[in-house]
Amino acid sequence: QQQVKQSPQSLIVQKGGISIINCAYENTAFDYFPWYQQFPGKGPALLIAIRPDVSEKKEGRFTISFNKSAKQFSLHIMDSQPGDSATYFCAAHLIQGAQKLVFGQGTRLTINP
Amino acid sequence: GEEVAQTPKHLVRGEGQKAKLYCAPIKGHSYVFWYQQVLKNEFKFLISFQNENVFDETGMPKERFSAKCLPNSPCSLEIQATKLEDSAVYFCASSQMVLGEKLFFGSGTQLSVL
Numbered sequence: 001q002q003q004v005k006q007s008p009q010s011l012i013v014q015k016g017g018i019s020i021i022n023c024a025y026e027n028t029a030f031d032y033f034p035w036y037q038q039f040p041g042k043g044p045a046l047l048i049a050i051r052p053d054v055s056e057k058k059e060g061r062f063t064i065s066f067n068k069s070a071k072q073f074s075l076h077i078m079d080s081q082p083g084d085s086a087t088y089f090c091a092a093h094l095i096q097g098a099q100k101l102v103f104g105q106g107t108r109l110t111i112n113p
Numbered sequence: 114g115e116e117v118a119q120t121p122k123h124l125v126r127g128e129g130q131k132a133k134l135y136c137a138p139i140k141g142h143s144y145v146f147w148y149q150q151v152l153k154n155e156f157k158f159l160i161s162f163q164n165e166n167v168f169d170e171t172g173m174p175k176e177r178f179s180a181k182c183l184p185n186s187p188c189s190l191e192i193q194a195t196k197l198e199d200s201a202v203y204f205c206a207s208s209q210m211v212l213g214e215k216l217f218f219g220s221g222t223q224l225s226v227l
Contacts, residue, residue, distance in 0.1 A: 034215075043117070043204050043218030044156075087153065100146070100169060101216060103156040 004092050006104030014112050019077040021107045023090035026071060032093035034101070035064065035075050037086050044089055048075070080111045115139060117219035119205050120187075125225045126195045134222045135187040136205030144168075144208045145188050146216060147180060151201040159203075162188065195226045 006023045013019045023033075032051055036044035050057045050064040050073065057064045063076040077084055090104040118137040126132045138145050147159040158172040162182040173180070177196075182188040192199055202223050206216040 036218075041220070043206070043220050045218065046215060049215075089156070100158050100161060101156075102158070103148075105155045106153070 004090060004102050004104040006090050006107060008107060009105065010108040010110070012110045012112060013080045015080065015082060017080050017111075019075075019080045019084065019109055019111070021075045021088055021090070021109070022072065023074065023092075023104050024070075024072045025092050027092070027094070028071075029095055030092035030102075031095040033064070033066065033073050034091050034093070035062075036089045036091060036103075038089065038106075039086050047088075077109075080109075082111045082113050085109060085111045117205055117207050117217055118187075119203075119219035119222050121222060122220070123223045123225070125227060127227055128197060129194050132192045132195050132199070132224055132226075134190045134203050134205075134224070136189070136219060137187045138205070138207030139209070139217055142207035142209045142217070145182050146206045146208075147188075147190050148204045148206065149201045150204060150221070153202075156204065159190070192224075195224075197226050200224060200226045 004023055004025045034049035035047045037047045038044040048059050048062045048064055050066050052068050055066050061078045066073045088107045091101045093101055120135045124132055143164055145162040148156040150156050160170045160173050160180050161168040165182050177193045180190045202221040204218050204221045206218045208216050
């Protein structure tokens with residue numbers, strides 16, 4: 001019940017296209033949903049985050065869409081660039097108990113020039 | 114410092130040997146987390162601290178893993194008697210205010226157990 005399921009596992013998009021990564025969760029105790037970007041050999045870096053009282057959040061080319069009733073959220077990368085090639089992890093913050101971040105399985109995104 | 118500093122970057126141990134990893138959180142951050150990433154996949158939570166106090170250690174294999182965050186010292190994660198399955202990248206992260214949110218990660222320590 002504490003899992004966050006992420007799809008697809010890998011994604012190839014042409015330069016200029018839209019990249020879409022999806023996540024789903026079960027536990028309604030999650031109260032904060034961040035996305036992290038990880039380059040090879042580096043730790044994940046916070047990209048954008050949303051709280052469940054908002055349906056969409058946009059920062060530059062990155063948008064999170066959040067569907068509370070469906071318990072799903074997604075990351076959209078507009079005008080995808082080769083520099084966006086990285087592994088993306090969705091996560092959910094558990095407000096109860098340990099208040100830790102629970103991560104999805106990751107999506108390896110490749111943007112072809 | 115302005116970034117989470119983890120040392121060493123790489124660590125190779127024979128099975129059964131001890132491994133010790135270090136983490137200096139961002140100055141002013143009260144919360145420290147350790148995560149294990151196996152085969153570049155999802156992150157497994159190990160333990161969290163609020164200052165020098167353990168907040169949650171439910172992810173720790175207690176018989177071999179231990180961790181500390183002492184005042185004026187880097188935090189540490191120690192694995193006694195390493196096993197092949199401990200091979201992973203261990204990430205430390207810190208956050209400033211609300212526990213668990215807006216984590217800043219270090220670059221990780223790649224542990225290889227041979």
